[in-house]
Amino acid sequence: MSPENKKGLKRLPLEGVMVLEFCQYLSGPSAGLRLADLGARVIKVENPGKGDLCRILPIKNQWVGEDSLLFHTINRNKESYTANLKSETEQAGVKQLIQKADVLMHNFRPGVMEKLGLGYQQVKAINPAIVFAEISGYGEAGPWAKKPGQDLLLQAMSGLMYTSGDQSHGPAPFGLAIGDMLCGAQAVQGILAGLVHRKRTGKGSRITLSLLESLLDMQFEVLTTYFASGKRPLRSAVNNAHPLLGAPYGVYPTKDSHLAIAMIPIWPLREALDCAGLEEFDQSKVFSHRDEIKQVLADYLKTETTDHWLTKLRESGLWAMDVKDWKALKKTEGYQHARLEQELKLADGQRIRTTRCPIQIDGEVLFSERPAPGLGEHTASIKEEFK
């Protein structure tokens, strides 16, 4: 952490921006986290009963105090304000906050905020310059609007599961909640574009995103190819790593571990590896004979160690990499140099180690040791501040 960050002297880009986050689980809260790390003041508005349901969603059964470790990880650097939105009195307090806010974001199902009297038209009447962002599963209207917006289900129905794994496998999910994360990232884009627009025009706006649109956007390459050819891009039968790329692109078992090989032209690859089996193929065959080329290579690479092949490929300036797990990664100098880890300090003195904001500004790594708030931890102080 730079001394400037620590002392709060360094001005972060979003300082002075106030965000109300009516969000739960991952997509919306991940957007709030990024805005907070970039300097915004992010207030989670939570139900006084359970709050963000992510507080009780365990991952690997890990808990910190009363909340799940996941909740801590994704809601650090925020404040928590509880209000029963169905109570007129308590909603009046929320409306006072809305008057002062620059951004309001929510990821309730379509219609929920409107029923509470906090839809865009209602909020706009209170604060016409607000940037109002909504994340849904499938859009605010249409035949799918009421479906549950859950990451794995969206991966399943968006075609994404036909990009990973080999052709003979069934559909293969990405092993992380990628729809939630990408949609959250795009929500930040929309919100910040809305703030730029407001600085210029004085006008607020409404930003709408859905997991469906985000997951289809992520597949723009495969979809455009499918639109053009009418044929579904097929995953490789051998070591698939991208359904649109030719041989040798993929991850190969070696004598002792695994080797990732990027887009390397066939002849330099044959030369570097001294692989006679590749002689019958040239560059014109990397799409038409993708699986045959990859099979020859797969059989050959099994005969020696990853280091053996890496040395040969790197001597020839060709792009390859050994495959690491987190334990191996953490031991590397490069990982240490990147300073990706940071510690959060909880009120009870406990510490949680997590990752930091990936964006650096003016050469500075952005750390924030501020933990996730307890449910309603800041209700009283915020009421006092805005009364």
Place this chain on the structure above:
Amino acid sequence: MSPENKKGLKRLPLEGVMVLEFCQYLSGPSAGLRLADLGARVIKVENPGKGDLCRILPIKNQWVGEDSLLFHTINRNKESYTANLKSETEQAGVKQLIQKADVLMHNFRPGVMEKLGLGYQQVKAINPAIVFAEISGYGEAGPWAKKPGQDLLLQAMSGLMYTSGDQSHGPAPFGLAIGDMLCGAQAVQGILAGLVHRKRTGKGSRITLSLLESLLDMQFEVLTTYFASGKRPLRSAVNNAHPLLGAPYGVYPTKDSHLAIAMIPIWPLREALDCAGLEEFDQSKVFSHRDEIKQVLADYLKTETTDHWLTKLRESGLWAMDVKDWKALKKTEGYQHARLEQELKLADGQRIRTTRCPIQIDGEVLFSERPAPGLGEHTASIKEEFK
């Protein structure tokens, strides 16, 4: 497309923002595309010889005119200005553009722009208020700074390949260039935060990102769990879909296709499916007996069709989904309703069908039919405009 978009009457949030894109391939250009779709004027500054090397990178051997289909897809809605950056005269023209620009972004390897005389300090001397964004593979310095910043290689060394696929599988890549896309999305966040900051303070800033930081950020859940437990989260042996989530989370083969099942508590699941084999497990076992529970379920779900199970689960309000490929997806009403597709009109009258910007503003879907520029297509007109 709304009539307002078509006629250019609708004001997009980033109108008036001028971006110089010194980028190639996917990460930087995907950021430029988003800024363009949100209303910025994005000028690709390209080498007069070959330009962005993505122009000659085929995917599935598909070409449109002289450029690859991929290039068209990701560089639509931009202008192209060619200049030999090693020529003093031609660089002088570029510096005139820099004086007028709001944003400059590049994804060259560290040191390249500095050698050309276009590093941040040099550009800042010309335009102190510019937002200068740099994307690298592994950061601008450190032991890995000179490594090739390629998506698959970064997936390999960042630990990501231990999140997808089953435990008995080797490391499994995500089947799309997810590092490039996420890093591009975060570059847009940093750039827009820089613009918000500039509107408030009048000051420019330098935004730095790397594929490494983006891919580690994407793994914040698994990494935080690993930091806390010291144990590597293991993928399920059966139908893995997320290494941190308990049974039944995963994708299951059925009699006729596949079924995705999200976080459903064990007892309601047993009731809904009438699955006696689940009787010996309760909710306390979903992590400790993850694979056993999933195996019981996998064996049982094979006996009937996806529709059969979906009906039962949905009747009980439980979260499940059939798995679709792009062909099946395109036929659905929900997909049609989302209007994700748009057509680009090329100068020669040819049309390309691709996807649109996933962010909606004020309830409007943002379309843009403007195609990718030919190499240097706008050099003369831009020179005239800024002379």
